[in-house]
Amino acid sequence: MRLRTVAILGWKELQTIVRDPILLLIVVVAFSVSVYTAASAMPDTLHKTPIAVIDDDQSQLSQRIVQAFREPYFLPPESVSYQLADQLMDQGRYTFIVHIPSHFQRDFLAGNATSIQVLVDATRMTQAFTGSGYLQVMIQQELQAVMGTTALPPIELNLRSRFNPELNAGWFSAVNEVISQITMLSIILTGAALLREREHGTIEHLLVMPISAMEIMAAKVWSMALVVMIAALASLVLVVQTALEIPLAGSLSVFTLALVLHLFATTSLGIFLASFARSMPQFGLLLMLVILPMEILSGGMTPRESLPPVVYYLMSAAPTTHFIEASQAILFRGAGLSLVTPQIIALAIIGTLFFAIAHARFRRALTYWQ
């Protein structure tokens, strides 16, 4: 492999990208508008949750309880009738419906058994679980306040959130969006660029020249990685830090190191996928198969701890898993190089492995593409 050839070929790739203004526009939109929308859109899990009450008691106590459901956690509770409750929940209007039975205050104060029913729309997973816990605590606190809590020792739980004191979901969404665009764009750009060369016959043309498969690959990897890297860093600084005013805790240079390694792996993956596809539509489908699980299961959308063991181990082969872990540590928690070393090493290993496999596969593909 000669570096000069790799440099020249890579430069050619960059010139090619510049010739497709719509593609450039889409890249810009992906890293700006998309990130901005995702960040400003995603509320906290329990944010303005639609809630309704069936207050059959209409007592002081029941009103006290209803008033406890306040913004920002809940939308102002709407009063609904018992008959309509099921139907409204079926339509997905409310995540929670709290039913306070008649004579609740009387029974409660008299110590008679009574119960408040909380209906939860369990199909709304995120709100359902967090929210029902909150609701229980809120109701109990109100009840205790009425009873007088003097009997309890004054042990307070002082909850503090580190790294994101207000638990602003936008912080997470913004960075997560940047990460997912990085993965998506780098795979598509590299793979599609290779396929386009194949469909236009220019790969064959390159092979009659004193150029090896390794050089062709390396050129694509560095040039596409560079494009994505510039776009991603610009997005972090201009959109996330400046426009959205989200503080990034860690050092951008450590993040860049992780990013470079991640791109090494994803661009190799792009080439690998393209070497299997015979046409762009086939590549598009392969892409779906790979990108969707990578986007959804590597800790970006759902907590990684809750993956079933098999999937958990499978996903540790995906570079995104480690990159997301590293980025969260660096950007949110301000972790330095020493703390993310395991992820960096994992990314380096995965990247090298992907590159080697893609290279073997690409060379084989070249012989039968003829």
Added chain:
Amino acid sequence: MNTAAELVNVSHFYGDKCALKSITLSVPAASTTAIIGPDGVGKSTLLGLIAGAKVLQQGSISTLGEDLSLGPGRHRLFQRVAYMPQGLGKNLYPALSVYENVAFFAGLFALPKSERVERIEQLLAATGLLDFAERRAGQLSGGMKQKLGLCCALIHDPDLLLLDEPTTGIDPLSRRQFWRLIERLQQLQPQLSVVVATASMSEAARFEQLVVMHNGEILAHCKPFELLDKTGAESLEQAFLQLLPNTYQLPAVATASRAQPVDEIAIEARSLTKKFGAFTAVDTIDLTVKRGEIFGFLGSNGCGKTTTMKMLTGLLPATSGSGTLLGEPIAASSRASRYKVGYMTQQFSLFNELTVEQNLRLHAQLFKVASHQVAARVKWAAEQFNLNEQLHELPPQLPLGERQRLSLAVAMIHRPEVLILDEPTSGVDPVARELFWQLLIDLAQQQQVTIFISTHYMEEATRCDRISLMHAGKIIVTDTPTAIMAKENAASLDDAFVQLLQRAQTDNVAPVATELLPSESSQRRSPYFSWRRCWSYLRRESMELLRDPIRLWMAALGSVILMTVLGYGMNMDVEDLSFAVLDYDQSQLSHDYTHSIAASRYFAEQSPLINEADMEQRLRSGEISLALELPYGFARDVESGRRVEIGAWIDGSLPMRAETVQGYVQGLHLHWLQQRYTPEQDALTAAARIDTRYRYNPEVKSLPAMMPAVIPLLLLMFPAILTSLAVVREKELGSILNFYVTPTTRLEFLLGKLVPYVVLGMVNYAVLLLLAVYLFEVPLTGSLAALTLASLFYVINAALFGLIISAFVRSQIAALFATTLATIVPAAQFSGLLTPVPSLEGAARWIGEVFPATYHIVVTRGVFSKGMSFTDALPAIAPLVIAIPILLTTAALLLRKQER
């Protein structure tokens, strides 16, 4: 009506470049006209404009009496005109058979079935293609492709036939057959007008009218003999040259006697054989080329010339036999030998996204021309191949001939010792070809460069030192041109070859002159919406899809795999969160507190924290999500009733998880307090129980909640990805032209593209449904009819979404990226998959409200989990229906019916 086309002051620009300068021309009807001129003078642009394929920028054109500036005029015209673009089989579909290709065009002109079958057979018989009706167009030779192109063009019995360089790249025998066919057609249909663009003067002589073009202007328009009279030239070729400005005058033809080639072997092949499966492309050939020799390689299309050349360059490994190149065995063709060889492939294969200059520079650099010489070498190549004016243009904007010149320049930029050129002059005009050959002869004579060249032009073959004629993988004869002519007793090399080929050929049946019944289609009116045309596009798209089993299987199985992975993997339950305690008190009470947290299924205790720094470090590394700090004197202070504070630090970097942790910790804290200190009060609050009922999913499992949400995601992505490539792919590969120049309307085109993928999407839906119900055992509690209906509309939405993107973007890459961007993100984040739409804010809320996935998720969840009835589902289905006309109109508006 006595004109086929009437042009008044027509000008055309590509960016700043003027391709046509105020042209006024009248092409008489029922005649044959040739537009002649060198490359890049505007011939193709002129034909494209007359055909209505290109947008008319300035001036007015009326073709067959129809005003082309008006849509209805063009629509009527397309029923009566046929346009065959430049390039072999550019508007054909390689995956379809010969018969299917013609049938597709028959459908586009809405030929009734009875007439169609008869006419297709007549045309195929007339062109000698009937025996190959089942062969795929992609496997045809160049000559056969052109004949097939002609069949497709003639299917609707047009009044005007526009052919753009139809015989470029075709062997002499096929070329003769092609012109004989056109002559025959005219005899049968005297009212037919034929307009041909050509750079070949020998062909131009056949035509009644000649239009001589240069530099976007018409130099002369007259009959061939008038042109000869006017210029006083002996041949058309000379007459043409005399009309041209001085810069195009040829230098004296170099006929100086050639020095004998050095007696040193440059290229040698011994029993070289290449088999593709059962098919033998090259059959044990032997040849020897000496250093400094110009060796011509001739033969009909598809006889194995290109394969032989690829083997000689080392691109293709030989099945058996051996070869040497400059003394080195080819199999082990080293990198060093590549620096000494220049190779030019048949198809243009340079980088379309780089300018001419960038292409030259890139190749000079890749061939390791010393960096200080690169600029000089680029300059040399640009001058030598007359590319100075095109230096900053992109290859796709150049006419074929200029692109070929660029390919040549690239092949020679590193001054190789051996040049292997595969039909380098196909489509290059005579002047440029003459210049090129002078250069070749010069290289061979002065610099002892060995040249191995394949060509279809006999006048070029005569200039070679020796030539080989190849047929069906075998070399028939190898000798000097004069010796071959003498042996065959032929007046010209052309005749000698036709004789040799005819003797050798058994499969290429000469066209049979059958009678062609006039079709009634040209008299038929063409409605604005025709099911036949729509069906034709639909059928073709489906066939292409069915012939691509990989795509089909991936679309079907892909969603199954994804559903399994996502269904199992997407899990919102947060359990076994790691936490650690910084216990300064180390009392029984503090241990009890810690234990109460650790005992819950939500938390898993890690080794205790040593100090604040340790806590900071372990939170930062993400090792623990929760740190509890129990202060000194915790037990003592509680005992004495003093206020105590327990610190809980939560990792807030994942806000969703952090909130869950907050809820859990608060609950556990309260629970501990009550249990320990107020058993009696506990009884009281227990009297007021809080019953939490999880509706629809009582066991709170992720699978039943996730499965119905994954289906909308998958049903959106697959159809959208496939349709997003459907239009832009035709744009990239050139077959979009068939949409431009036939009466096909946008709606027909879009529906034809839409339906196959909607059907595929519904198959997908059925598979996912069965999988969810039977494999994952997610019960279906509501109306199946509602779900199916909603899914149908939803899939239509998804496919239309892809079509909109496809109509908008220019490249397949952009289409892929735009589609993933516009589907995954909104569907996964803004459509209520995880967060309900009413809880979203800003643009996302707005996107969520209009995004089709939102409504489909409501229905799938409703029908799977909530026992939704048909009427309950209607409010969610309605928006999906309303979206269809809106999306369809948008796609139609974005789709262009003409080329810019």
